[in-house]
Amino acid sequence: MLRPLEPIGQGARIVLGISFFILFVLGWGFATFGGYVSRTFLADPLTMLADGWALLADHGFLFDIGVTIWRVLGGFVLAAIVAVPIGILMGAYKPIEAFFEPFVSFARYLPASAFIPLLILWAGIGEVQKLLVIFIGSVFQIILMVAVSVGSTRRDLVEAAYTLGARDTGIVRRVMIPANAPEIAEILRLVLGWAWTYVIVAELIGSSSGIGHMIIDSQALLATGQIIFGIIVIGLIGLVSDFLFKAANRWLFPWRLA
Amino acid sequence: MTKLVIDNVSRIFPGVRGGAPVTALTPTNLSVAANDFITILGPSGCGKSTLLRIVAGLDRPSAGEVRLDGRRITGPGADRGMVFQSYTLFPWLTVAQNIAFGLREKGRQEAETRDIVASYIDKVGLRGFENHWPKQLSGGMQQRTAIARALANDPEILLLDEPFGALDNQTRSLMQELLLGIWERERKTVLFVTHDIEEAIFLASRVIVMSARPGRIKADLAVDLPHPRDYKMKTSPEFSALKARLTEEIRVEAVLAATEH
Numbered sequence: 001m002l003r004p005l006e007p008i009g010q011g012a013r014i015v016l017g018i019s020f021f022i023l024f025v026l027g028w029g030f031a032t033f034g035g036y037v038s039r040t041f042l043a044d045p046l047t048m049l050a051d052g053w054a055l056l057a058d059h060g061f062l063f064d065i066g067v068t069i070w071r072v073l074g075g076f077v078l079a080a081i082v083a084v085p086i087g088i089l090m091g092a093y094k095p096i097e098a099f100f101e102p103f104v105s106f107a108r109y110l111p112a113s114a115f116i117p118l119l120i121l122w123a124g125i126g127e128v129q130k131l132l133v134i135f136i137g138s139v140f141q142i143i144l145m146v147a148v149s150v151g152s153t154r155r156d157l158v159e160a161a162y163t164l165g166a167r168d169t170g171i172v173r174r175v176m177i178p179a180n181a182p183e184i185a186e187i188l189r190l191v192l193g194w195a196w197t198y199v200i201v202a203e204l205i206g207s208s209s210g211i212g213h214m215i216i217d218s219q220a221l222l223a224t225g226q227i228i229f230g231i232i233v234i235g236l237i238g239l240v241s242d243f244l245f246k247a248a249n250r251w252l253f254p255w256r257l258a
Numbered sequence: 259m260t261k262l263v264i265d266n267v268s269r270i271f272p273g274v275r276g277g278a279p280v281t282a283l284t285p286t287n288l289s290v291a292a293n294d295f296i297t298i299l300g301p302s303g304c305g306k307s308t309l310l311r312i313v314a315g316l317d318r319p320s321a322g323e324v325r326l327d328g329r330r331i332t333g334p335g336a337d338r339g340m341v342f343q344s345y346t347l348f349p350w351l352t353v354a355q356n357i358a359f360g361l362r363e364k365g366r367q368e369a370e371t372r373d374i375v376a377s378y379i380d381k382v383g384l385r386g387f388e389n390h391w392p393k394q395l396s397g398g399m400q401q402r403t404a405i406a407r408a409l410a411n412d413p414e415i416l417l418l419d420e421p422f423g424a425l426d427n428q429t430r431s432l433m434q435e436l437l438l439g440i441w442e443r444e445r446k447t448v449l450f451v452t453h454d455i456e457e458a459i460f461l462a463s464r465v466i467v468m469s470a471r472p473g474r475i476k477a478d479l480a481v482d483l484p485h486p487r488d489y490k491m492k493t494s495p496e497f498s499a500l501k502a503r504l505t506e507e508i509r510v511e512a513v514l515a516a517t518e519h
């Protein structure tokens with residue numbers, strides 16, 4: 001039945017993927033409706049849906065969702081704009097790598113959330129601070145991963161381009177960047193996922209809007225249904241953005257799938 | 259007229275992890291006339307690729323120099339086209355875009371580029387595959403594209419490093435005829451590395467035999483078989499005589515190379 005690397009059909013893949021979600025909700029329903037966990041700590045699925053509807057209809061939760069998405073995208077796009085070119089230069093030119101690599105490797109381990117108090121002192125509790133948290137959390141990761149990817153460009157392709165008359169900038173522009181573009185897109189997809197954890201943490205502290213703010217408010221009210229709804233919304237947004245990223249990659253890099 | 263001069267070129271690789279340095283090439287001299295088709299034969303590890311890479315400018319000689327049209331070679335350039343043993347088409351470019359790579363680098367006109375690409379697609383028999391990705395091609399088609407890519411750039415000299423090494427016998431034989439056909443029409447100067455003796459004779463106007471490591475040139479034979487050649491020539495008495503002679507030369511080296519390890 002189960003053979004290593006044996007491919008499976010599209011239909012079977014969708015059915016299997018959905019059935020785990022169903023199983024998960026069934027288990028959750030069983031634990032809550034069956035009275036095995038207290039309502040105070042974990043709302044049941046139906047309460048969660050009702051709370052979620054109330055949030056959307058009466059409390060302007062859509063606005064919070066929009067704010068959070070804008071923060072993630074804003075910080076992430078800024079980080080990508082800075083990090084991708086630096087990463088490419090580091091991968092291509094060893095002296096630039098030697099210059100940045102030790103610092104970036106160090107900075108990568110600085111937890112973005114630990115900067116929040118400092119950033120509040122510097123930038124207040126406005127949007128700039130939220131963007132900075134995501135920026136700090138993403139920028140070093142992207143730089144380092146892009147540099148590694150570009151640095152491991154197939155040597156024989158670089159040499160082939162040299163024998164076809166490419167000069168140094170041509171090698172970077174016409175070989176290293178296109179050869180690694182799918183990998184770079186994949187890195188961005190991964191880091192965008194991490195950026196979501198940073199934004200929620202940033203919104204838990206000193207914020208008056210956003211999904212994270214709603215979650216911390218709900219905690220004070222013991223509204224676990226709302227908290228879970230918020231978490232699920234984040235998961236769904238992640239799922240959608242992942243799907244969009246993958247579709248864009250398929251469209252941008254058809255040669256990978258050929 | 260002399261096209262390429264390999265002047266006392268040697269290459270010593272530094273020892274790996276404290277090991278002894280490896281002498282890949284002892285001082286080697288070779289003078290290549292314009293329009294010559296030179297094949298280089300030799301046992302594995304004798305420095306054939308090293309020599310070709312030095313001519314291409316991808317590696318530097320430890321001593322000596324290579325001159326093309328009297329100018330000293332200091333690095334890779336469009337005047338020396340290369341086809342590698344491994345598949346080196348750019349996977350993100352289609353067949354046509356791969357062939358156009360060098361022309362675009364030179365900044366040629368779009369229309370001119372399209373014409374040149376189309377003519378080479380025809381010459382290597384890839385009509386109908388212009389818009390395929392390299393992944394969608396067989397090994398033979400990939401190497402034909404690589405040859406077209408190198409030729410479209412109109413290099414002074416074409417360097418081929420066992421380009422048909424990974425192909426089956428039938429395909430290999432067809433590819434030899436195709437390459438020879440192009441050469442008979444265009445008369446490029448060619449350096450072609452192989453360890454297939456028949457291939458070396460069939461293609462060459464001159465066969466160079468290299469000795470086992472450390473590499474040096476051991477024999478240098480003119481091949482006076484008439485052109486155009488086709489596969490039937492491989493059974494002619496002249497061909498067989500050359501083959502017997504080269505087989506003997508190579509055997510000695512192969513035995514040497516084998517006992518050394």
Ligand SMILES: Nc1ncnc2c1ncn2[C@@H]1O[C@H](COP(=O)(O)OP(=O)(O)OP(=O)(O)O)[C@@H](O)[C@H]1O
Binds near residue numbers: 271280300
């Ligand atoms: N980058 C390198 N570093 C160290 N030693 C090397 C390097 N490249 C080649 N050599 C050594 O130089 C010698 C010649 O290698 P080369 O690749 O030129 O052989 P070749 O004649 O092309 O062999 P083959 O027919 O198997 O391709 C080998 O012994 C190899 O170990």
Ligand SMILES: [Mg+2]
Binds near residue numbers: 419
């Ligand atoms: Mg070799």
